[in-house]
Amino acid sequence: MASIRPQRVADAARRLKFKATRTGADYVRLLVLKYQGLEPNGTTVTISNNSVISACDDLFKASSTQPYIWFDPFSGEWKRMAANGGWPVGSVKTQYERPNKTFRKLLEVVKYGPDIEVSTHGTDSDYYQCLRELATRTKPQLTEALIWFSRNRTDLSDGTELEVGHLLPQFQKSFHFTEEEIRILFHFDTDSLRERLPLTAGQTQISLADLLPSPDPTDPAELTSFSDQAGETTQRENDGKGYSWTQNYARKTFADSDIGDMVDKVKAMAASAYLVLPDEDTLVERCVVALLAGHLVLQGPPGTGKTTLARLLAEAFSADTAVATATADWTTYEVIGGLRPKHDKSLEPFLGYVPKEALACAEAMKKAEENNTAGADDSKPTPTARWLIIDELNRADIDRAIGSLYTVLSSAHTSHLSTNPIDLWFETEPERQKLWLPGKFRLIGTMNDVDTSFVNSISQGLTRRFHFVYVGVPDRNQIPDEMDMCRRQAQVWLKKDFPHLALSSENEKHRPSVNEIAQRIKNIFSWLRYGDTSAGSAQGDSHHSWPIGSAQAVDLWKAVLLTLASRADVSKDDLVRALDSCFADRIVPQMGTLRNSHLREIQGWFLAEQSEMQETERAVRHLMNTQSVR
Structure with missing residues (x-):
């Protein structure tokens, strides 16, 4: 050839x-x-x-x-x-x-x-x-x-x-x-x-690397060289030089930060992720300002996109993320670190979530500086920081688990961070017993503020170390757009996880039935959140509000679309039954913390306004009296 x-x-x-x-x-x-x-x-x-x-x-x-x-x-x-x-x-x-x-x-x-x-x-x-x-x-x-x-x-x-x-x-x-x-x-x-x-x-294929001109200098050893970024943190972490170099990055923070530009970035990414936020401009700006000043907790009902928003905020700051889910058995070992057993029954130092990701953040900042010095192309962006997202923050007794970080987290000012390192008492080498939190490192916690009976409270002393921004459900006038986004999320999920199923929703003959289901879901979510505000109704004054999140609507659409895609002869009644079953089996159990007076109101509304959803009505009735026959 x-x-x-x-x-x-x-x-x-x-x-x-x-x-x-x-x-x-x-x-x-x-x-x-x-x-x-x-x-x-x-x-x-x-x-x-x-x-x-x-x-x-x-x-x-x-x-x-x-x-x-x-x-x-x-x-x-x-x-x-x-x-x-x-x-x-x-x-x-x-x-x-x-x-x-x-x-x-x-x-x-x-x-x-x-x-x-x-x-x-x-x-x-x-x-x-x-x-x-x-x-x-x-x-x-x-x-x-x-x-x-x-x-x-x-x-x-x-x-x-x-x-x-x-x-x-x-x-x-x-x-x-x-x-x-x-x-x-x-x-x-x-x-x-x-x-x-x-x-x-008669000539075989020749390697182009040997044929084409190299940039100056021509010495192959001096050609632009790259290394695998993934292994660098571990290498430096164990190179015997200690952590004193991290103090330099405690003095560096976000330079030339444009709040408006970052807000626009987050909004654009939220749209791509099909995330609808209430009062989006104000909410995102509050989060950006909070992160420029320090650490952030996003609190609100389940299913409102708090973790997704946390990731998007990090991306807007050009920060990579690590995610940890807090649990009830967290101690300072998980958060800061300690000694763990090895196979030979000896003990070795172990970095907890915060120092581990703080070290990775300093590595990312160092790598970004090296790229800038080398004149790396701006069209090849690399993370300039690394942040830690702690999901379900109040599932842990975080006041107990955070230990000596109280002092370090009290301020994000560079003068404070450069003089208050994390004490890693468990490190055997003296040069590794102090690690400085980088000025670009941030903690973002997400917190469910609805299930208060199942989570831990947070002390006033610890709350002072974070900005708390509430992420609620979308406003009433946003519900149509929100539900459309939820439907699109479910459609993409179906394509990805069940590619062999043809989406019957694309078939024109099913469009009226699908549109009717869409309107039904919009009505249910609107009433559960805001009640009946029709002319002459006084219900809005006494209605119990339940801030059900967007993620629950996605779950409902998944059930409907699976039914739609799995049968060629699907009918409107089949889709209603799919919606009814999913609501009874997945949404109603989440009502377990509601008062009986609230549940009776929900049961009555489904009887009057959604009479075809009989399984949902029975599930709500059973929730009020679990000793009854469903």
Whole structure:
């Protein structure tokens, strides 16, 4: 098999340079998405760290040796690195999770833990218009792109001349390009596609790493080198140098923070996550201001998106997150650390959640500084901090568990943090017995303030160390949008977890039934939260309010959509029964802390207004008297 003429490929590589601008970065990210299957018809593509690494390897990797060499489309240079350690995978995937204005118009994104679902939305004309905007300033030659992305072909004939245009079908198939997309995204003319490439007869594929010019200096040892970021914290944590270096990062905090910009970022990410917040502008601004000043607790009813909001806030501050769930048996061992047994029955030091993540935060700050010093591309963002999210904070006796952190957490001022380290008494080496909390480190707690009988109270002394922001249910006028978002969340969940089920809801004949279910859910949530405010009704004065969260609506929609997707002959009655059963089995048990007078009111309303939901009415009646027959 033959390889495409080396010098011609080298020329193509150099001409494929994308400027290190937001537009250039968006163009490269779009290529990665297209390579993974994104199409204008709304097909959903699942993106993970591994899939992005694999796609970037296919698109930009030049050598299979380790450390291999890859072509950086932003700088037009060849770079040497450890496997998958240098390509800005984080930048690619993060941009999908935190889309800018262009990508928000182009893509619909839902995050599922480490993975995300990406698809196009709107009409084809909207999609192509967005592509035109993207390609305004970044538009490579199609000829050069064809040669570059065909660089590793081994199925070409020896001793012949090949027209560049003959490479187009495979290129179009690999990237799932439509003809319109190619016309928009690339410069080309008919003559250039007729250009002929002489192929070297009898020559096996040559490693491009050995053929293409390296950036100055040419000494391979001095090429840009990268290391695997994932292992750095452990290495430094055990390098014998102690933790004294962390004191330097206790003196550094968030620089050039723009509150308005951060609020806009969080709102955009919340929309992508289908999260509806009450009085969104005020709520998000309060959270941003609180985090600039110190640590934060998000309190409110279950299911209102507190943990999701905590993650989004961290992302807006360019902070990675670790999440811990508090439990009733937490002590200072879990929070600060202590000694734990080894297999040989000896004891070794163990860092608790706070010092462990504080150390990781200092590592992230150090890494960001190194990148800035090295002139790293701004289009390749990396976390500049690491935060700890403690879910269900008041499930633990946090006053007892937080121990000596009382003093450290009393202020987030750099002068305080740099003079009040965490005492790690259990460390055997003296240089590791003090660790300083970085100025960019934050604790975010989430707290359920409804189930007060099952959680611990927090002392006034500890509450002074946090800002407490209430995250309630959306306002009454937000309920239609909220319920639509909940439905979309459930639809994405169904696609991801049950891809073999065809969504019958897309079939026009089921639309009236689905719309009726949607209206029923909106009515139920509106009444449970706010009561009947129709003309002439006095019920709003005596109505018991129950702040049921958005997550519960998602649960209901999951049950309805599963029923809808699993049967071709589904009827409206089937959907009502699915809703009724899910409400009785999943929502009513959550009413266990309500008073009987409140439960009687709910039972009466379902009898009068939702008479078809008989299982729900029976479940509420049984909850008032568990000795009765249901």
